[in-house]
Amino acid sequence: MFRNQYDTDVTTWSPAGRLFQVEYAMEAVKQGSAAIGLRSKTHVVLACVNKANSELSSHQKKIFKVDDHIGVAIAGLTADGRVLSRYMRSECINYNYTYESALPVGRLVVQLADKAQVCTQRSWKRPYGVGLLVGGLDESGAHLYYNCPSGNYFEYQAFAIGSRSQAAKTYLERRFGSFQESSREDLIKDALIATRETLQGEKLRSSICTIAVLGVGEPFHILDQDTVQQLIDAFEIVADEEPPAADPPTGEAEQGAASEEGAAADQGAAADQGAAADEGAAPMDI
């Protein structure tokens, strides 16, 4: 996108019928680090890649619990994301106070979208620069939505946003047909693999990704690092390998065995880093 004379104001249309400020806001989402969501009939899994400014700093929090039955993963301007998360939490708690029941995620998402739309039609405001993957439960089961800075929202079986999300999307597109009936464990595994796709060869470790799960009978919670690392180790399939028959995922043990045999023969930028268990080892061991 190049600068032009219609892109200063969000309230200025271009002759082609575009609002450039809104499109630039969506660019901000694309620049943020990746966030991925998938859902089955009963569960939603959110995953994100943790980006830290430097090795000295902590990483940004990109997944937020909105309520026991709703969680959100963000990409883009995380500050805007925090503000919107606070709004969502507020809406959920107010609804719960009045009706003593959970706000259906579908309604929250519409309210969020309407809030974002307001910022595209006021000259003294700017669009929110954050994309939100909202996962939640409803009377009709588990849902995953994507909320755009433009004020649009869409429901998805699986989606990825942020930088290098296309790689994750490609993986998800191949596999999404089976997600609706997936078990919780398989859904998490697919989320991890999709996350790994966005890393472009970098080794997947629990320190650089965050996974959160929610489902029917399971309140939203973020998995702790050790659990995630164990899952990664169990699911470890060498980069670029694709289960040939693309069957509905079978037992993890089978996959684990296959990958161990494959490991030796396979290339890996990862090869030098050794087993996942070593990732805690200090560099001076080399």
Add this chain to the structure above:
Amino acid sequence: MSLSESNQAQHNSLLSSDSQRTLYPYVTGTSVVALKYKDGILMAADMGGSYGSTLRYKSVERMKPVGKHSLLGASGELSDFQELLRYLDELILYDNMWDDGNSLGPKEVHNYLTRVMYNRRNKFNPLWNTLVLGGVKNGQKYLGTVTMIGVHFEDNHVATGFGNHLARPILRDEWHENLSFEDGVKILEKCMRVLLYRDRSAVNKLQIAKITEEGVTISQPYSLKTFWGFSAFQNPTVGAEGSW
């Protein structure tokens, strides 16, 4: 909107205090009795609207369906009941306008009513009712009550007003899980008969409503058989000549 108009009216009336607060009820309904049975909720209320001690109106429907899943019965000031029905109408309308497969169930309506009643009480302008809210959603039966001061709870059987004193002892003795429809009606009629004999604001014209997963049915009005042929009622003043 009507709500903001009444706020303004109240502000103006702070200068001419008390002209816009509920101080006492005028036209009132008496007890409502309800219980959970096998398929849902059964509720009974007579059709009387008293004006003080006068039994003035005798065809007042004191039970109304709310949305798809709930049934509301009210005792107390009838105009406040009508006001509540307007609030609920708007609530259900907006709920339906989402058109998204989600709907407010009896629990949600009960809690909404609790908030309304309690907030009005806090402003010293109560809706002078005791409400009974029953319903079924997704196989779950729900029965609760809210008073004019915001006291609210759920139970297997509830009653308002005189029903608390006369009907609940009967319900405590005779209610059990999974009552059949016929048994439920029998218990309710027993309660309503006692109320008819002993509550001076009761009239002998009542409706029984049932709500199940399928929906609401409110019966046609009918009356209970009563018996007055007790020997004590013949020559009642025989022991105290001159009294009446």
